[in-house]
Structures are given as structure tokens and as C-alpha cells.
Amino acid sequence: MSKMYKKLLLAPGPTPLPQEVKIEGAKDIVHHRDPESKKVLGKCMENFQWLLGTTGDVFLLASSGSGAMETAVQNVVSPGDKVIVVNAGNFGTRWLKMTKAFKANVIEIGKTWDKIVTPEELKKVLDENPDTKAVFCQLSETSTGACSNVKDFAEIVSKTSAITVVDGVSGVGVVPLYMDDWKIDVVVGGSQKGLMIPPGLAFIAVNKKAWKMVEECKQSRFYFDLTQYKKHVDSGNMTPWTSAITIVNQANVAFDMIRSEGKEEMWKRYSKLAVAVRQAIHALNLELWSECPGDAVTAVKIPEDLKDGGKIPAIMRDDFGITIAGAQGSYKGKFIRIGHMGAMDFYDELCCISALEKTLYKLGWKFELGAGLTAFQKALID
Amino acid sequence: MSKMYKKLLLAPGPTPLPQEVKIEGAKDIVHHRDPESKKVLGKCMENFQWLLGTTGDVFLLASSGSGAMETAVQNVVSPGDKVIVVNAGNFGTRWLKMTKAFKANVIEIGKTWDKIVTPEELKKVLDENPDTKAVFCQLSETSTGACSNVKDFAEIVSKTSAITVVDGVSGVGVVPLYMDDWKIDVVVGGSQKGLMIPPGLAFIAVNKKAWKMVEECKQSRFYFDLTQYKKHVDSGNMTPWTSAITIVNQANVAFDMIRSEGKEEMWKRYSKLAVAVRQAIHALNLELWSECPGDAVTAVKIPEDLKDGGKIPAIMRDDFGITIAGAQGSYKGKFIRIGHMGAMDFYDELCCISALEKTLYKLGWKFELGAGLTAFQKALID
Secondary structure: OOOOOOOEEOOOOOOOOOHHHHHHOOOOOOOOOOHHHHHHHHHHHHHHHHHHOOOOEEEEEEOOHHHHHHHHHHHHOOOOOEEEEEEOOHHHHHHHHHHHHOOOEEEEEEOOOOOOOOHHHHHHHHHHOOOOOEEEEEOOOOOOOEOOOHHHHHHHHHOOOOEEEEEOOOOOOOOOOOOOOOOOOEEEEEOOOOOOOOOOEEEEEEOHHHHHHHHHOOOOOOOOOHHHHHHHHHOOOOOOOOOOHHHHHHHHHHHHHHHHHOHHHHHHHHHHHHHHHHHHHHHOOOOEOOOOEOOOEEEEEOOOOOOOHHHHHHHHHHHHOEEOEEOOHHHOOOEEEEEOOOOOOHHHHHHHHHHHHHHHHHHOOOOOOOHHHHHHHHHOOO | OOOOOOOEEOOOOOOOOOHHHHHHOOOOOOOOOOHHHHHHHHHHHHHHHHHHOOOOEEEEEEOOHHHHHHHHHHHHOOOOOEEEEEEOOHHHHHHHHHHHHOOOEEEEEEOOOOOOOOHHHHHHHHHHOOOOOEEEEEOOOOOOOEOOOHHHHHHHHHOOOOEEEEEOOOOOOOOOOOOOOOOOOEEEEEOOOOOOOOOOEEEEEEOHHHHHHHHHOOOOOOOOOHHHHHHHHHOOOOOOOOOOHHHHHHHHHHHHHHHHHOHHHHHHHHHHHHHHHHHHHHHOOOOEOOOOEOOOEEEEEOOOOOOOHHHHHHHHHHHHOEEOEEOOHHHOOOEEEEEOOOOOOHHHHHHHHHHHHHHHHHHOOOOOOOHHHHHHHHHOOO
16 A cells, blocks of 8 residues: 555544634633633533533533543432433443442343334333432444434433433534433533544533432532532633633634534534445445444444454555544444544545445455445435 | 733643644544554653653543542542641642542641641651551642642651652642652642643553552542553553543643753753742742742732732733733632743743733832843843
């Protein structure tokens, strides 16, 4: 392979950044307590409220998305509390491990990673456990690409005293979400996925029903203690600790771009892209991994009869300059993951399909060279 | 005041960035699990080992410095453990609140913020409490500028089964520190002070004596669980959650600059700068706040008979484009803080002294205009 000047990032996060966001990352530091920064922080919180569709509080954290997940657990789960975890992937498993680490009494609704948990299944378990305090689930399960029906989950939970906590790390900004309308109580997420900004910023949105639990929560907490965050927002200080202020500024630049496109338009664009990628996958004689593929990440089954199929991500990266992701944990080698989120455009995905074709060809997979590209192209002719 | 094009940041963190670091912040995102990023993360850890003077493990966190402080507490303090907190400032108080939040049995050695705790005082309390598990202190107390004698603290603690945990947030990279030689067991810090990189990255260094406590610790923890970090470093995966990879790259750029200057040379340069600022302060008929001023931050007493002295930071910022910091908490209005850390050069401090003179003049303080600048200039003639 000749030297590659162009490398493309199509993993399900971190994702590529728009030029405007990159340039913002090179600017001078403004002190996080400067009046200018306070405005920037306030604007960023409002931007998140708008994107999430909530009038509830949004708090900005200096952490990765996992830190925001921990914030949710530490602030609504007291030791011994009964919680339900919907688990059909690596991040469902993360909720499981986290709630257990903080000594919750955890009921798991577990599935293999090619399946999703249905609202009916959740309802049954919730009915059997009326003392449940919180239900933890994923908007988009980053590890499998599956999108569960969090709208119906939240509708069911809203009829009880429990709250719905949604991991929106790879979903927010990519797939539809109307936090208040859908009666979701807590949404958490990170910066490095649909938001088109570097990793290191995270957020948590909390409605009134959940806030009561935050106030009553008996968990040991400090860095992620939301009562501290609330106090500092209310006093105009905005955050209790030093903000990742550069990334907050970058977020506002990205939000300007998102607002100018419109969030529904953006979700439609990603969806079109995902549909086209799925068409290409079929044209390459491959199958989708999940029974319920979402529009943020496409998981593609590695055929069992394809020798060295587990090497697809490494070959695509090392020989063809395209970074996608493999499967995580015990599913390693079973499927690959292609992101459609962040500043990924049609041409990025086109190059990704091209690299996937070349890789499959190299590995001896039977398909017609160009078939994926053609299917992708056809899917995007309006 | 005419429009200001040039604004200078001289707060005790976040600090200004060198051009090279800013440009690094505008580069394309590389996936944090890419082989290139793994090398970058490994190199950054080695850089920290070198700067801290330790052969122990260093872990990189996506958080602010307070997150690194929490990491120390969550990983070495089990509920009910007896700990000693050295507290003569806002960040000593942060150790106090944090250790209490995680249910430690806390013994506070407290002083007013113009004083420091001596090694003799620590020895006395430690002798009276042989069941102490850990001693928490500050290398540089960011809120007061004071530098305690952590070398002697650690020497005393090393003779017991307890460990010394040092908050190096504003000290690391600015004042001398030899973690292993000084027998310090844990050092934590953030990115936005002496390291000349944006906020959002933090670190914790842990030696063998402390690591045993990490393994035995009974605290609920997940995001900051160092056993997870260790597992991922050992497996070559480097970090358990998504890294703030852009800031890690920026850190390596800053470390290249620091290594090329030499750390001892750098510490000397900051010290010279601090000495010159203190000379200027005296020449302006002002007094230093702390009985033991350090070289990272200079705290200057606001004279009680200076009307509107509490407005100094706001006037310097709004009228003269210079950001310094006031005092925190209940000491607000009693002193101001000028940083000498990060990419602050002689000329930045010169402009700061100029703005301070103009501000004092405006407020009617009695001094000779130019006296501060002259003293600063004289102090730096070799």
C-alpha cells in the first residue's frame, strides 16, 4: 500500500470534528470564572436543553460519558435501592456493573447482544417489582448499534414512582429524542459522538421527578454531586470545579451548526446515511448483526465462514486508512461497527464502503466488487 | 478605556497555552484505541513519571483536578478509616469535605489561610493517632499561594504505616517535586496549571505502598476505580473509558517543551518570576498575604484602608484586560492572587504589574507610579 495522506475516522465515537470546531480548539484559554465563560457555560446548557427537548436542568461535567453515567448512579441510587437494568450490550453491562458497584439491589433484564429488550418485558419485571427506584437503559447501545424503544420504556415507568435513566452517549444528536415529551427523567451523554466535539465533556439532564431523588440520595459522592452543581448554577458560578472550558466553547460552535441545520433535519440526514450503509452491507452479501439496528451505528455480522474476518477493522485501518470498530468484550470477532455520527458526511461513508469492499476482496469473500458502492449510491439518489 | 485587543491571563489556572499546544488542539481526532493513541497515552504517562520523579504508576483521568483528588480519596480511604487533613486553604478544605463525604474518620489540622501547618504539628497529631491511614496535604495551596513542606511531611509519614497524599494541582510543573526521593505515596494534579494545557485532563501517581491500600480499599467506586485503570494499562489498552485524547496529545507537546528546557531550569525560571513579582508588590507598598509564599501563586493582601480594594480583580480585567484571581470563600476581598505558571512569561507579568499599578492609582492608593515596574525590572537584571 502506498503512503496514505488521508485517514478517515468512522468509529462510533470519538468522531471527526468540523473545521470550525477544530479552530475553536486552538484559541486562547479564557478563565472559567470570567463573565464571558459564564455566558458560554450558560449558553451551552441551553443548547443541551434545546437538543434534548427538556426544560429541566442540564449540568456540564469534565469527564467522559462513563463519568456522566456514574453521576446518574451516584445521585439517584442509594445503597440497597432496587433498580432495573436493561442489558443487551456492553453499555447495558456498564450500567449493571456501576449500579452494583454502588451497592444497588439490581434486577437485570439481560439479552444476548443481537437482541433488544422489549417494552413488554420491562413492564412485566416492573410490575413484579413495584418497589423499583430507577430503570437504566440505552437510547442507542453503542456496542451493538441497536436502538431500543426508550419512549415506550419511559411511558411505562412514568406510571410508577420509578424514574427512567437513559444513556444517550451515542444516541444524542444522532437519533430522535424528546426527553420531556417522552417522559424520560434523566439523560446522560458525552461529547465525542454525535456532538462533533473532542472527548472530555459530558452532560446530565435531570427533570423534577428525578431531582427529588437526587436530594434524598444517600450515596457517598463529591466530584459528581449534583447538589453542588445545582448550587453553583443557581449562584451564577455555573460549575463547582474547573470546566473543560475549551470543549464547552467548541460545543457551542457545534451547536450553532446543528441549530442552523435543525435537529430534525440532522436526525433525518443521519438516518438516510444509515439506510444507505445498510443497503451497501446487503449488497456485499453481509448481514446486519442486530435484530433492531439503529441509525447511529451499524453493526455488521462477520460471516462465520470468512477466514480472518476478525481482522477486518485492522486491515481497513492499516491498509486503507479507515478507522471503524470491532465488537467489544466476549463478542470480539463476531461483528464490526460503522458509525454514522459526528462530522461524517456521505463521502466519508462512501470511502468506508470502498475500504470495506477492498478488505473483503483481500480476505476472499464472495461478492461483486463495486456492489456496495453502487447500492450506497442508489440509496442516496433523491 | 479604548478597545483592548490584547487580554492576558495570569490567574492561578487555567493558564495560557503555548502556540504549539494550541495548534495541537486544532488537529483531527484520532480514535483513543488506535495504536497511535495507545503510544501517545503511554508516552504521556512516562512524561508524568519523569516530571514527578517517580517509577510508580501514573494514570490519566478525563476530569478536572478535583476528580483526581476524588480518585485518591475513593481508592485509599475505606469508610471509617482514620485520616489526617492538613488544611490552611480552600483546597485543604476540599480534602476535608471530600474525605468526610466518603465517610472517613477525619482529623483536621486547621489553620487560618495566612498560615501553614508545620511538620512538627503534623508529627504531633500523627504520633497521637498511630492508626492513621493517610495524610492529605497540598504541594502548593492554590487558594493562598502558600507552599508547605511536603518533603518533611512525607518523611514523617513514611516512618508509619500511613501514606502521604499530595494535591499537586497548582504545584506540579511549577515548584520542585521529587515524588520517590521525598517518599510521597500519591500525587494528584490537573492539566490547566503548570502543564500549559487546557482543563479536562488529570492524573494520579501511586507508589507501591499506596497501591496495596488501593487493592484493599472498600469504597464504592467505578469511574475513578484505579484497579480498572491498572488492568487497562497492563493489557495495553491504556485507559478503561474514553480518554480526553486531544488534551493528552497537547500534554505531550507541552512535555517536549518542558523536557527541552529541563524541569529544574523551569522551576528556577518560575521562582525568579515569583521573586520579581514579590519585589514589585513591596515596591507598591503592599504586603504578601501568606507567611510562607510559594513560587506558583503570589497572594497579595488587600490593605484594609484601601476603599474598594475588593474590586481590584474586576478593574484589572474590565479596564485593563488582565485576568488575575481574588480570594475564595470567606476570604473574598482580603487578598488577590497572581499566578506564575503555564505559558506566562516575563512580559506577561510585567503587563500584570502595570495593570495593578493603574488599578491601585485609580483606587487612590499611595505609591509611586512605576515603582512596581522598576522593582520588577531590577529583580530580573542578571
